[in-house]
Amino acid sequence: xxxxxxxxxxxxxxxxxxxxLLMDIGKLTxxxxxxxxxxxxxxxxGFNLYEPxxxxxxxxxxxxxxxxxxxxxxxxxxxxxxxGWIGVLTGMFEVTSSGISAAILFGMIGALIFHSKGQHP
Amino acid sequence: MDAKQYDHLQQSLSPKPSxxxxxxxxxxxxxxxxxxxxxxxxxxxxxxxxTEKTAGNPTVATIIFLTMLLTGFGVYKKIGQFAxxxxxxxxxxxxxxxxxxxxxxxxxxxxxxxxxxIFKLAGSVIxxxxxxxxxxxxxxxxxxxxxxxxx
Amino acid sequence: MKKxxxxxxxxxxxxxxxxxxxxxTTNKDSSHKDQRQEIEQIVKDDQHIKRVTALLTDNAAIxxxxxxxFSKWKKRQYEKxxxxxxxxxxxxxxxxVSTDLKIMIETDKLAxxxxxxxxxxKKIKELKELSExxx
Numbered sequence: 001x002x003x004x005x006x007x008x009x010x011x012x013x014x015x016x017x018x019x020x021l022l023m024d025i026g027k028l029t030x031x032x033x034x035x036x037x038x039x040x041x042x043x044x045x046g047f048n049l050y051e052p053x054x055x056x057x058x059x060x061x062x063x064x065x066x067x068x069x070x071x072x073x074x075x076x077x078x079x080x081x082x083x084g085w086i087g088v089l090t091g092m093f094e095v096t097s098s099g100i101s102a103a104i105l106f107g108m109i110g111a112l113i114f115h116s117k118g119q120h121p
Numbered sequence: 122m123d124a125k126q127y128d129h130l131q132q133s134l135s136p137k138p139s140x141x142x143x144x145x146x147x148x149x150x151x152x153x154x155x156x157x158x159x160x161x162x163x164x165x166x167x168x169x170x171x172t173e174k175t176a177g178n179p180t181v182a183t184i185i186f187l188t189m190l191l192t193g194f195g196v197y198k199k200i201g202q203f204a205x206x207x208x209x210x211x212x213x214x215x216x217x218x219x220x221x222x223x224x225x226x227x228x229x230x231x232x233x234x235x236x237x238x239i240f241k242l243a244g245s246v247i248x249x250x251x252x253x254x255x256x257x258x259x260x261x262x263x264x265x266x267x268x269x270x271x272x
Numbered sequence: 273m274k275k276x277x278x279x280x281x282x283x284x285x286x287x288x289x290x291x292x293x294x295x296x297t298t299n300k301d302s303s304h305k306d307q308r309q310e311i312e313q314i315v316k317d318d319q320h321i322k323r324v325t326a327l328l329t330d331n332a333a334i335x336x337x338x339x340x341x342f343s344k345w346k347k348r349q350y351e352k353x354x355x356x357x358x359x360x361x362x363x364x365x366x367x368x369v370s371t372d373l374k375i376m377i378e379t380d381k382l383a384x385x386x387x388x389x390x391x392x393x394k395k396i397k398e399l400k401e402l403s404e405x406x407x
Contacts, residue, residue: 012155019206042253059158076258107223114193
């Protein structure tokens with residue numbers, strides 16, 4: 001179990017360093033950086049490289065935003081394998097929705113509970 | 122002094138961002154967030170009926186819930202300033218951009234304010250994620266149909 | 273703060289060691305001895321395997337394999353190979369070979385209990401369905 005934690009730490013940290021380099025040296029905005037990382041995750045899954053990374057690093061590969069690109073592509077490819085062309089569209093969000101749904105849901109709940117910090121009292 | 126001298130002076134006086142330091146901070150915070158995620162995954166595997174394959178979903182949802190708490194109490198901003206990409210690259214960054222946009226624009230109303238602004242950063246991620254996934258899956262489908270690649 | 277962190281790390285490490293130190297664990301009773309030995313022969317010298325728990329009934333078998341950390345990169349490939357080999361060794365049975373942590377935990381739990389063939393069959397079927405879930 002300890003080795004899993006260490007691997008998660010190292011791989012997760014390294015992906016964040018790649019993001020930091022994109023922002024510092026590449027002079028990219030956070031939005032651009034995250035977009036590039038998501039696309040990278042999608043491409044890596046096309047080469048069947050991201051799932052082995054998840055097996056190796058666990059949460060170190062499922063928590064960074066790259067895993068979002070991976071699971072969209074993975075769903076699309078899995079459905080395309082089964083149902084051909086239309087599968088590319090139908091499969092995409094099949095295994096992915098937890099991140100987006102949770103973000104929207106907790107966004108709404110947050111908006112209901114919390115108050116903006118920049119407001120005058 | 123002329124423009125050149127001023128430029129030179131400005132360069133020498135402004136604080137230089139140390140790329141190495143930023144990367145170290147990003148590595149540490151990103152690594153810690155992923156380690157916490159791994160612990161959460163172990164928790165869900167041990168005490169609930171999730172396998173390694175399926176445990177990613179509740180893990181991500183839990184992390185975004187924690188992000189909501191950090192964002193709502195104003196703590197996330199400080200972490201973000203310190204860690205840069207270390208807090209933006211994990212799904213916490215995605216969650217924070219959605220949740221903080223929702224909280225900030227609440228005063229403009231829920232439909233126009235919250236609903237209209239919630240995807241300011243997240244929108245690019247979703248749009249390009251879907252597009253990239255589509256292109257990759259399509260290319261793979263074509264290659265497999267041509268017989269050049271396997272699934 | 274430092275002491276608390278040290279204590280937390282120690283607790284985590286102690287909590288992980290559940291006392292399983294043997295390489296090959298299997299049914300408590302004496303059934304299917306030679307088939308169990310066959311499986312043991314297959315996994316014994318594999319350098320990618322850390323530990324195996326195998327449970328057999330008349331109709332089914334479940335083999336949970338814990339892969340060594342650096343071999344986890346090719347985990348899926350190895351799992352397919354092991355599935356083929358063990359299926360060849362147990363031709364009459366419905367075999368599930370899994371490298372998943374959850375299946376390993378559940379198989380360990382079943383190995384500690386004493387249960388009848390039918391109950392074990394049912395549990396193996398449940399674990400097979402669990403391992404095929406996608407979300």
